[in-house]
Amino acid sequence: MIPWSNKNIGLGGGHMRIAVYLRLSRDNGGSTSIESQREDCYALCAKRGWDVVIQGQDVDVSGTTPHTRRPGLAGIMARRHEFDVLLVARPDRLARSVPNALEILDALSDTDTSVVASDGPLDTTVPAERAELLRAIALAERESTLIQTRIARSRLALQHAERWIGGNAPYGYRIVPDGAGGKRLAEHEETAPRMRWIVEQILTGETVTAVCDSLNAEGIPSPATTCSRAGKVSQWSPTVLRRMLRSPALLGHRTVGQGRERLSATDVAGNPVRVGPPLIDPQTWDSLQTTLESRSRTPQRPRLRSSLLLHVAQCAECDARLHYNTRRYIGDGSSNDVYRCSGGCKVLISATRLEDAVRDWALDRFGSLPFVARLPCVSPPEDSSRDRLHSDVGELARRLVGLYGPAAEAVQRQLEAHSATWEMNHPINAACYEWSFTGKTVADEWEARGPGGRREVLLALGVRVAVRPANNQRRWSPERLALSATGPGAILLQAFS
Template identity: 35%
Template structure:
């Protein structure tokens, strides 16, 4: 039955009221007020005032600041307000950590005629003055919460700068060990996981698809980072399932360079460069080559799809020059030109009638030509050495300068009496560094390229690759296939209709025909020739 509303002017201390006790604790430690102590204080208040406790709810290991009102125990109390007269809590900061949340709770309870009572604070929340005082206390509770958060964050950053492990997920390739130089723990390279990372990187740079690499790792039962790979103790999950998303997240993590990450961003030194205080798993040249390869694969124009045809984007019609696409006729795969259809849609006419050819036979023929030309050749990856290229450092310093401005004006950091001085000093250091780096870049010596053998041949890569990986190898070799019209009828495959070419000139021609960056293709070819000349 719904209760009778408490009459206006009746104080919250009136006997016979039905009370709900609320207990909250973010993390139970020896320094905090235990749930038992909070509940005992609330029960003592109810007994002293003659209130009847009808429900007790708690939120343990729940932050009042980050969760707001979305706390299970608090929500259960708010859902039963028609059955209550008063909500009792240990202190205001147990009920809410922000002024906004406290004001919202007061609004909700007042609308239901329910009072709020603190077991340790002498407040009468049924009067205007009492509610005003409660809001003042809530302001200080929020300030205390912010101060604690800033102090903890500052302490964690200091420990990370010192090379200490402060908990949380451990980057794949590292493990937690006791600090050999003092208290606490540090991260060191895990030999087995680091070897796994280097093996993955080698395969990716050798043009193996992420899907193939992930499938091979899962099949071999290699432990993976998993979705939640590390707990606060540094232990890894038992997952041995790899996904392409897992690989991409792993391979783009700058912690492989030994960098220290805070809130998803590298911690920077005063000169604007990332802080490195642990042994890197990858060197800078390998990292840059890896990121370039991943970026190339993520380019919408070069993105591969599962189930793509082997010669998609490679085979063209000799009559009109348009690409040929796959279709199925009589249960068999075929390639055909749709240039005539495209032109007709644009209101133009074209002499091409739609050349077509048997797909499987053509793919087998192109595969044989590729393996004949490249199968025994070793696969090498061209690594561009930065030399005296200071542009990455300039970019990092400029990003650090932008982040510094956001830290002050958007995030409200650099508070306090000396905040402006600290901000100005760090800003000046970054500006000086940018100016110095730009001067060095102006007189920098150009870098070079070297070829690094992978230890595998094109034929070995072809055998291990899926369709998308094989297509990537063909594109890398500059494959270009033209199909001429059939000169005789019949189902027999006529290899004479095909013109199969490989090489840099073909890549340049394709890039020009498709409106891509021809200069980029030429620069890549020149880099490869320079590397070949240096090693000859």
């Protein structure tokens, strides 16, 4: 039970401190506008002789939102010791959810504060009127649920209906009435033949870029130009044209999604929703997609899970990590990848040269030494799944010994995945590690592993590289680097020297 106050304000005269709260999901100047709510609340205060000490409002905020996430109401509740009555124009202005209303009333009960609605008025210090207020909020909640259900059903029916539901028409189409109060797509007399010509050029061997150059040279308006309401003139773009050629809108389908993820909208039976005639037939569509897919280029540098020197390279100015940035020279498009300070310092250095310098330094000092793998200590196993995971990690570590090339990389990926699962599900003592020899030298481990595995080698050795800013000197210089190693590799080096 919520501890309600026995104090009854009686809605009569007397000195009462009032906090006025106004809320609206959208202020459109209607009968429940913020201004009309304010007038109703202040009229009641003037009639009863009450003093308004606080006012708060929330616009574009739903009544189902918890009071802690409404700035206006949260500010009032934070000062609930300063007023006697929280005044709202109507119960549904306070909340459209009974649980939310109960939370507000519960919080106000700590200070014996009442909630009053000016349209009743309702007073929560009176049990019958408190129940009436909650009943009104329950009706508002039910009304809100019904409205949302109707809107959801209308949207679903509209999505499945074979009609155009809004927005600019795809290139090659125009919007026309469907005769039933809705809209559909029809072929555009000028752009539809041009779209077929573009498809034909691609199928006969022309590149998307060459087609764009031809269209721009002939002064043919681009889709962005024809859709611009401000008269802005834009050139044909290979990226935009390629997106158009991959869109199922060419088949007369309504589409969903963006970019390369644009797909045909489907009805309840899973069939494409047709909103216009196809510009090309399905066979031509399949040939076009096959042609575009065959021309797609694989990036020269595949995106890695993380860079080689993540957690290894740091800024000498602020000790922040250096992050890998992919860049290209404007002239020939060649790689110009760099490591950059994540803390905002002016530390920028060539990624290739930095990685090569760290590799050469580490292999020169530790390459011939036996590699020691680091495994974190974990809490004692509590179930069979932990035992199995520990056994799998050990088995993969044993299999890695003696493997080279792709086979070693495959096992290394499995080991990393198991290790990630182990770290996620088991508490780790950061100060406790188990070290074990793999049977290979550091150089052998380096050659057998991919970029992620090589980073683990550097971390196991405790390698760190601090990079100083260029300070208007040559961008690349070994003098900018301060290399060190604090892991077992350094200890082994001392033992063998």
